[in-house]
Amino acid sequence: MEKQIEELFTWIDETTDIIAKQEEVPYLDALIAASELLFYRDLPEDLEEDYEQKLNNQLNKTQYNDYPLEVRRKSLQLAILKGMKGTTQQHHYITPDTVGMFIGYLVQRFIGEKKGFSLFDPACGTANLLLAVINQQEKDSSIKAYGSEVDPTLIRLAYSNTNLQEKKIEYFHQDSLKPILLDSVDVVVSDLPVGYYPDDHTAFGYELKAEEGYSYAHHLFIEQSLKYTNDGGYLFFVVPSFLFESDQKDQLQSFLKEHAHIVGLLQLPETMFKNEKMQKSIFILQKKGKDTKDPKKVLLAELPSFKDAEAMESVLQQMNSWFNNDR
Incomplete structure (x- = not known):
């Protein structure tokens, strides 16, 4: 289970970083977009070609239903904790x-x-x-x-x-x-x-x-x-x-x-x-x-x-x- 958590967290974290840099938004806002991308697997229209390619590459790496429910919860939890670190009351x-x-x-x-x-x-x-x-x-x-x-x-x-x-x-x-x-x-x-x-x-x-x-x-x-x-x-x-x-x-x-x-x-x-x-x-x-x-x-x-x-x-x-x- 630990290996799966690490694997899914890495995907979520990498995708969040890609979105945060491109959109110039905070990590937690980008995390919402990354988790929605993982669930819905739909890209917005009119993305820059390079950005669209990066997100498509990420989508090709994983499917959320490859992982048990608790793995999904804990992986997202780790990403939320990373985003909250040092910025949250x-x-x-x-x-x-x-x-x-x-x-x-x-x-x-x-x-x-x-x-x-x-x-x-x-x-x-x-x-x-x-x-x-x-x-x-x-x-x-x-x-x-x-x-x-x-x-x-x-x-x-x-x-x-x-x-x-x-x-x-x-x-x-x-x-x-x-x-x-x-x-x-x-x-x-x-x-x-x-x-x-x-x-x-x-x-x-x-x-x-x-x-x-x-x-x-x-x-x-x-x-x-x-x-x-x-x-x-x-x-x-x-x-x-x-x-x-x-x-x-x-x-x-x-x-x-x-x-x-x-x-x-x-x-x-x-x-x-x-x-x-x-x-x-x-x-x-x-x-x-x-x-x-x-x-x-x-x-x-x-x-x-x-x-x-x-x-x-x-x-x-x-x-x-x-x-x-x-x-």
Whole structure:
């Protein structure tokens, strides 16, 4: 698989560079064009002869359907990471693959035998997390998936990513904290944007708005996500580990106590983060409904390095025990 990823990434990267130089556009914009070329295999009309020849040479080298879905996703992910390097704010970075796959595993465990379910990421970025979760589910499960993203470049990359994965995902290009034309879903997954939300007018409609100053975007995203979740549905968030240490923690805790069951908090490995302040956790909630109740015990764990197979196996056994006895 590694060889295939390297091979497809090299094709995407070379084609992107050709387009970026010829069109004099940033790498990420050229990457959108390169991935669309890979999928649709159509060249625009009236290209300069030399440019057209270069692109045709690239098209003759490969077909996207020569590669498995996960190879396509990971190859495009590498190219997106290259384009983002040094130019992108921290909250725009891609959710690491290992985290996406682990959340996919958690979704599978919590959904259980349910074959068809709906899934939403309100801050989908390039859709890497959404697609990683979908790819982790059983082959015969029917998933209706939705994503929302305000950044125009990221939503176009999400669209290209989805095409290459041959998946159906409905996207909303908008500020996700404004009303969304979406029915409530069974599952929400999201790597939450962290920081202040600058639109006070929109924030005013939220219970979790700050009493003074700007509101925290990650708090508002939690509230908005619960609004679009079915009663009894599950939410899986990547959150800053300091979530319950901020000046607005009491407000958040009382809101969650009223609207949700706190199901789990899994601290991601320290080795994934440059410093302690950037550390994140997976926060699992269930929206309250008439047949729901608090778990016997909250699922708490400090996850070891995903590379440490033995330690990871031990944590998975503890989690299995929780599913069997304490859920």
